[in-house]
Amino acid sequence: MDTQQGYLAGKMLIAAPSMGDPRFAQTLLYMCAHDEHHAMGIIINQPMHILRFPMLLKQLDIDTENNSPPDMPVLSGGPVDPERGFVLHSLEYDKPDETIRVTDNIGLSASKEVLQAMASSDPPKQCLLALGLSSWGAGQIEFELEQNAWLVCEADDDLLFDQDFASKWSRAMFKIGVDPDRLSDTTGHA
Numbered sequence: 001m002d003t004q005q006g007y008l009a010g011k012m013l014i015a016a017p018s019m020g021d022p023r024f025a026q027t028l029l030y031m032c033a034h035d036e037h038h039a040m041g042i043i044i045n046q047p048m049h050i051l052r053f054p055m056l057l058k059q060l061d062i063d064t065e066n067n068s069p070p071d072m073p074v075l076s077g078g079p080v081d082p083e084r085g086f087v088l089h090s091l092e093y094d095k096p097d098e099t100i101r102v103t104d105n106i107g108l109s110a111s112k113e114v115l116q117a118m119a120s121s122d123p124p125k126q127c128l129l130a131l132g133l134s135s136w137g138a139g140q141i142e143f144e145l146e147q148n149a150w151l152v153c154e155a156d157d158d159l160l161f162d163q164d165f166a167s168k169w170s171r172a173m174f175k176i177g178v179d180p181d182r183l184s185d186t187t188g189h190a
Helices: 053-059 112-119 140-146 157-161 165-175
Strands: 011-015 028-034 038-043 047-052 073-076 080-090 106-109 127-137 150-154
Touching: 011 165, 028 165, 038 073, 047 053, 053 073, 053 112, 080 112, 112 127, 127 140, 127 157, 140 150, 150 165, 157 165
Parallel strands: 073 127
Antiparallel strands: 011 028, 011 150, 028 038, 038 127, 047 073, 080 106, 080 127
């Protein structure tokens, strides 16, 4: 399923140090969709320490074809639909009626089938699973960008898929030339 994409689709949003919403403090989001009506992304640096992929498969009673599924974390993708799973993945897994192509290399799927593929002997080469997502209505993300709540950076596979979650936010800041240790989380007045 293809969608009309705006300029933020396939980019990353870095929460500014002055982010006023504690749910997004020091988060890094991968933007999956953006157009004049809405925007949607997945937080990619907040693992749920109590839930791992094998546990989720067991809870959902998903058959793993006698394979041991990878022991990967489940991420907290955002405050919207926190009980629903979303998988960002490379496009070896690409189902036309299910997969939203975010870029030429990355897709988003939200089905039992993608979870089965992740647990199979032939999973997507790169993937991450999140419960929940982040979404904005018409003009809302643009307003937040104007208010300097978010910084934008180009996505890369290391930032997106590696599991060094604790450093993703600062690595994204360095990627755009900002040393987070030199920033204040308050603004001054002249």
